[in-house]
Structures are given as C-alpha cells and as structure tokens.
Amino acid sequence: MAVTIRDVARVSGVHVSTVSRAFSAPHLVNPETRVRVLAVADDLGYRPNRAARALTTGRTHNLGLIVADIANPFFPPLIKAAQAQARLRDYHVFVADTDEDPKVEEELIQTLTKQVDGVLLCSPRLTNRTIERLRQEVPFVLVNRRVKGMATVLMDVGRGARLAVEHLTGLGHRRLALVTGPSGSWTSKEMQEAAAAMSEVDVAFLGPNPPTEQGGRAAAAEVIASGATGVLAYNDLVAIGLIEGLAERGVHVPGDISVIGVDDIVAGRLGRPKLTTIAMPTATAGRIAVDMLLQSVDSEVATGVTMLETALIIRESTGEAHS
C-alpha cells in the first residue's frame, strides 16, 4: 500500500540497506548511487516511516508538551513557539492539557514517555518528588518550576513582583494584597516570597485561587475585607475577574483599588481599564525550552537553568492612593 524502503530498493536496483543509508548516513554511500536512489524515492513518493525508525534508533523525533490549560491565554504563545522551534529541528509535538489536575498530569506523562524523546512540563502542579521519580523515565525540561538538578526555564516573576510592589508603594499604597494562584504553582510561591521579603510593606496573602476569571471574581470580597488598596493578582485572568468582582460591589479600579496582573495577555490590553501587568516572555520561553530539551536528549545531561526577564507594563489599572 504505502511505499516502503524495499520498493525503492527494488526499483533502483540496490539493497535496502543502501537506501536506508542514502537517507540517514549519506557519507557512507557513493554519491552517484545516492542521487539515483533519492530520485527513485522522490519518484515513488517514498516517505520514511518514523515509527519503524523509532523502533531501532530509540528516537521518536517527537516531543511532549504538557500544560495546565490550553485555553488559558498564557499558554498558546508558548505552545506556538515551542511547536515552531521543534519543527525547525524536524520534531513533532504532542500537546496535552491536564485541566489543572496533577493526577491527569502524571498519567499523561506516563503514557507519553514511550512515544517521545522528551517532555516539556509547563507550570506543573506535581510535587517535586513525583517529578524526580518521573524524570527517570524520560528527559524533562520544566517551565516555570524549579526542581534542583533539572533543566529549567524560568521567568523572573520574583523581580516582576518586586517591581509591582514598588510601583504600588510609589503610588502611596500602604496596605497591599497578593491574590495567589493554585497551591502547586511555583510562580505563585515565588511571588509570595518576593513580596514577603519586602519588609517595609504590609501585604496580605489571599488564596489559593483557581487561575481563572472566576477565581478572581470570587476573590473580590476577600480583597475588600483585607482593606488593601493595592493588589497584585496571580495572573491577568484573575486580575480581570477581580476587577469585575470589585465593580459588582461598587469598588472602582483604579479609583478605589489598584490592580496589577501577570502575563500581559491580549485581553488585558483591551480591558476597561487597561491592565497594568507584568509581561512574561512566553514565546521565548517555549523556544528556549525546546532547544534545551533537544540538547539534553542528545547529550544525556539535562541540567541548566535559564532565567528570562520580565517587565512591568504600566497602564490604567493602577493609580495614586487616596488620603
């Protein structure tokens, strides 16, 4: 049915091994033979079967990309960049969504390991222990999660949080709140630690919350109760939900409370008010993560930490504190 290496061999009058080598070890075959074989292959429309190749080489030329929620606008640019970068290197990528569920995440990794050469774990919710166990089975690169000894791409959200807090205090805010994310989130913890380390300000930690608009809206009452006038939200979706929730309760942003988000998603730029936010270099992260992964697939060593810069983008959701 499909044309195989044997068809090509027969038509071009050489042994299958020669055809194989014409593709995967060109220097081992006479240039003339090679062009002839390739011509025949092209003629017949031959395309190597990757599954068969994987069987002997142990390389599938596939990668796995696991994210918590594809529909969360933080991820698509990362997915897009990762997938494009992989394609440059002749790799395909499986994309899987865990629905923020660590159980699903682990299962997914398990079933994927046999089919991929490496896995990109983005913002995983698994415990460090589980990650360390799973790493035995397949090379990993983590994005936005730090586990010692593992290859990692981080975005400096700690610095972002500090900039955000400074921005708020600079506007005169004295009581701050941090609307945190899911409990397994490294980003969330990082933000907390950064904020907590700034001893001169008083910041309340409210959470954990689901990293969604609903999560933000639901946190509105708590924020009001905390008495904070400056808020840093886990991400833009939460910030947007929070602003809506506050509005429903008659609290105005930035008039009464200033809100800062994280991620710089498109919706934030268009919202009312336009969101002040910490921009995350997600596309860059995706690209670099793929490169690190492929490198560690080849070299067997999977280490190194890359830290990417974040930036505070000041728009309209933050303003001077009153009184």
Place this chain on the structure above:
Amino acid sequence: MAVTIRDVARVSGVHVSTVSRAFSAPHLVNPETRVRVLAVADDLGYRPNRAARALTTGRTHNLGLIVADIANPFFPPLIKAAQAQARLRDYHVFVADTDEDPKVEEELIQTLTKQVDGVLLCSPRLTNRTIERLRQEVPFVLVNRRVKGMATVLMDVGRGARLAVEHLTGLGHRRLALVTGPSGSWTSKEMQEAAAAMSEVDVAFLGPNPPTEQGGRAAAAEVIASGATGVLAYNDLVAIGLIEGLAERGVHVPGDISVIGVDDIVAGRLGRPKLTTIAMPTATAGRIAVDMLLQSVDSEVATGVTMLETALIIRESTGEAHS
C-alpha cells in the same frame, strides 16, 4: 533497558504471543493466565510500545491537528476540546501551526500522515484540489471548510452573518461593509455570500485582510472611505483592531459606526466597547470533529457534514444609526 513484552513473557513463563494477546485480545487467553501475566506486567512496570504496535497494526493511535495560528484565541478552546476527546479514546494529538501559510500546511500534512491515523484540518487555507489529493494519503476531517464528499464540521457562520446584517439594518444602518478575512478562508466566503444574498441592503466587501488585530486596524481607513455605518468583521480580533483604528481617526464606535465581530473571544467581552459578536461553538466543534475522525478511521468512510449553530451576542459595539 525499558521493559518489553519479552521480559514479561520470560518472568511469567509464557510465550510472547500470549502476553501480547493478554493485552490486545483478552478473550483469546485463559483468564487465569491473563491475570498472572497482567500482574507480572504491572510488577515490572511494562508499558506497550506504541511505535512497535503501530508497525504491525498500521494504527498509530495518534491524530494530527492543524490550525492556522495557535495564538489566535479562536483555536485554543477547539484544541483543548479535541485533545481531551482524543484522550478519552486513548489517542494522542500532534498540534501544528501553519502560520497561515498554505505551503507550510501542505508540508505539515505530508510529514504527519505517516505518524497519525487521521488529521483534523481547521480552517485550512489550501485549495480544494490540494485537499482532495492529500486525502488519498490519510483520513481527514475538515473544520470550517467545505469540500464535497469529505467529513466536515461547520459552524453556521452564514446564518450568523444574516443575523448580524439584520441586526444592523434593524438599527437603521443602510450602508454596510464586510471586512473579509484571508483569501483561502471558507468562513470569509460564506459570510460574503450570505451578505450578498440579502439584496435589500448595500454592502461593500473590503479585503482580503490578515485575520489579526493589525489586519483590522489597517482596514479602518478603507471602512471610513466606504461610507458604511455598520460593519461586520471577519473575526473579533479584526473587529477589535478595526475599532482601535477607527478611534485613532476620531471615529467612534458605536456612536459613528457599529461593528460586529465573530468568534466571541474573551478579549471581546472585556473590550471597550464590549463587542457585539457571533459566537462560535468551537469546543463542541473540536469534540465532534475528533469523534467523526475516529469513526472514519475505523470505517474507512469519511463523509458526513455536521452543521453547528452560531448565535448573535449583542453587546455594546452596535447601536442606532443616526440621521
């Protein structure tokens, strides 16, 4: 290194074929033997190698999902749903992005066909001819594109466009414009035809345009020049860009011009003004498309057209015509 079917066979004292059958044809093996084998397999941490299985069965248990632009908010919900549905059926999905380029799209399909049992083509930009040629190599399901005889999931954007036009004329608008999308887009053509069929109104067709915010912003001047007071944009991103572009030129929405988008992306709900739009059931489309695809993989027949309903959601970007 990894544990194979032979390891399991050796330890449990049976032949490899028995182990194989214990997994893939349970009724052909004695229940007692089966539980013993499965126990050993579990013990050893055996996981079948899908590539090896694919080699003999011809089924990879993988699907390909090709979209024009992962970062376009229209797609992520579809990708998420498709991926989840596939997982239910024990399939994994490759996600690939064509960057709106038909060449890339074709290449992608070519390299993917050998590794997947079927391909989901979302809003393809290829010609019908090319699609019909490629279909020989792998089963397809098309989303938002009609090619005769092929399995398809459509969203009734034609009806959506009619509702939109009626909404605009109902508000008193007499001169309308349609800001069309990319030239290969079925959706765009569908909208055009629906609008053109409504003979009682005067509608100008402006395009093609890239389906992005930039595309919309760039179309602003043309829209103004057309004299239209009611505009239907190819999608929400275009609509948002258009509104920005109009604002830059001192034209107010909905005060001076009414604008309707398509897709109902999150950003539209948050924008200023909130976007009147035609909602597309993308998640449902993803789910159904996967089911159709798997069905056609099994049955060898890949036909049937599913048409999903759209809905006009009226928000703040449309209003009464003046004068």
Place this chain on the structure above:
DNA sequence: GATCTTGCAGCAACCGGTTGCAAAAAGTAT
C-alpha cells in the same frame, strides 16, 4: 471408545526501517 469440537498456547513470519560485519570493488603503494 473413537471422533469431533473447542479453548488455549506456542511457533514463526512479519511490519519498515537500522546497523555491525563481511565481501567486493576501487584506489595506492611497493
């Protein structure tokens, strides 16, 4: 008791490539 089913397990070929080894061919040195 002989014959016929039926259920279960083993054998071995096969899927489509890759690769170590050996043979053949071509090129070089003596």
Place this chain on the structure above:
DNA sequence: ATACTTTTTGCAACCGGTTGCTGCAAGATC
C-alpha cells in the same frame, strides 16, 4: 603484478510488538 587500504555495497539480525497457523489437551457427541 602483488599486497594493502579505503570506499561502497550486501547480508542478516534486530527493534517490540501482532497474528495466521498449528498442535495439544480437555470436553462434547455419538
């Protein structure tokens, strides 16, 4: 012309499963 390299090609085993066929034993039928 002979011996020695080096290049090029063929052979065959192998990767990890699947599956048609055969063989065996136990139960059913007469």
